[in-house]
Every structure is written in C-alpha cells, then in structure tokens.
Amino acid sequence: MSPFANDVFAILRSRVPAPPQPGRLSYSDLVLALQGRNAARYRGLTPDSPALHAALGEVCTACNTNGLAPLSAIVVLFDNGRLTIPGVGYYEAAHPGIGDDYVARMRAWLVDVQQAEATNYPATI
Secondary structure (H helix, E strand, O other): OOHHHHHHHHHHHOOOOOOOOOOOEEHHHHHHHHHHHOHHHHOOOOOOOHHHHHHHHHHHHHHHHOOOOOHHHHEEOEEOOEEOOOOHHHHHHHOOOOOOOHHHHHHHHHHHHHHHHHOOOOOOO
C-alpha cells in the first residue's frame, strides 16, 4: 500500500476491535486524525478528497486480498449529528458490481462493518 494508505490503515486499525462501542468514524474525523499524525503531509486534505478516497480503496483492496473484512467499512458519513453509512465509493471498492440496489448495499455494508469492528487486524497488510 502507499504511505498514505498505510497511515489510514494504522488509524482505522487502532479503532478495532471495538466492543462495546462501534469503531466507526466520519471522513472528517479521519482527516483530523491524519493531520494529527502528520500535519505537513496532510495539510489541505478534506473529507471529500479524491486522494483520501483512493487510500481508503487501497485499504479495502489490501484487506480483501488478505482475507480480512474491509476495514474501510468503519469510515462513514456524518449527517444530521450522527454517523450514518459509507459514501458511494465504498461500495465500488468493497463490492464492485453490487450496483445501485440500496438494500443489497446496506446488507453488504452491515456485514462488513460488524466483521471489521470485531476483527483484530495485523499491524501491517
């Protein structure tokens, strides 16, 4: 994975396994954590940055390649004061071909996020 994706992985890995609280975080919180990790490298990074979404896709691909639940499942949108669901790019990376079927997307993500929140990920993948 790229250095950026490795940083994303390290931050997400630190949030799981996540009992009794969910390990989820918003895209904005992920950006803040990255900037806290390396302010110079991540200055100007935003939650809707294509680079951020590419790094999350790398994490997803690496997890799938290694037989792990996609850790990027825990990164979700923040809407009306609460954490909700991942952005559309998540489904493209984690479940290519799932299409626009909302119910199928939700079922797939719920399985992924529950598995991710219960998994002990290795230090590197």
